[in-house]
Amino acid sequence: GENVEQHPSTLSVQEGDSAVIKCTYSDSASNYFPWYKQELGKGPQLIIDIRSNVGEKKDQRIAVTLNKTAKHFSLHITETQPEDSAVYFCAARTYGSSNTGKLIFGQGTTLQVKP
């Protein structure tokens, strides 16, 4: 089955710096890769996603890149702000026996942005 590895587990940056979180996946059939942000006391929320027919996607200060050959994808946050502090999860979609498509999540990265 699919396996998703995420690094680093913790990341601390100064406000205004960039942050990069990397994930690798094992199933070459996976074709959808979302990123979720979990703030303290809340459930994860989708912040950006990418499909396998696209190499890069941007939304304001966040971007995701995908390398299908190497089976890895990354989240890039530029000009970080204290409100970016949260736990970030990457995920890859794999297919269950009913072909319903389920997400396999990475281990999570705790990002701390210091003012």
Next chain:
Amino acid sequence: DVKVTQSSRYLVKRTGEKVFLECVQDMDHENMFWYRQDPGLGLRLIYFSYDVKMKEKGDIPEGYSVSREKKERFSLILESASTNQTSMYLCASRLPFGRNEKLFFGSGTQLSVL
């Protein structure tokens, strides 16, 4: 926006008790999921349901069961709670596979089994 509500934010139970975790969504989503979240392990799928009365095992179903009698409600059942089931439990819902991939999560239930 979609609201996914989990019945309890914190729950403390004894070993051997039968535990029910309830989840309700208000956007008529067909698919619903139960994950558990543990530090260093990320989110792991326990069970999911793609329609009323339908269920499918996730990656870690042992010790759990589920019930989906109505479209808006998805219950996770710990038949006989054990200390290794102490965890944060997250419920999620989404539209049918292929229509929209976005998962909507509840705020979670922190379960402690003593």
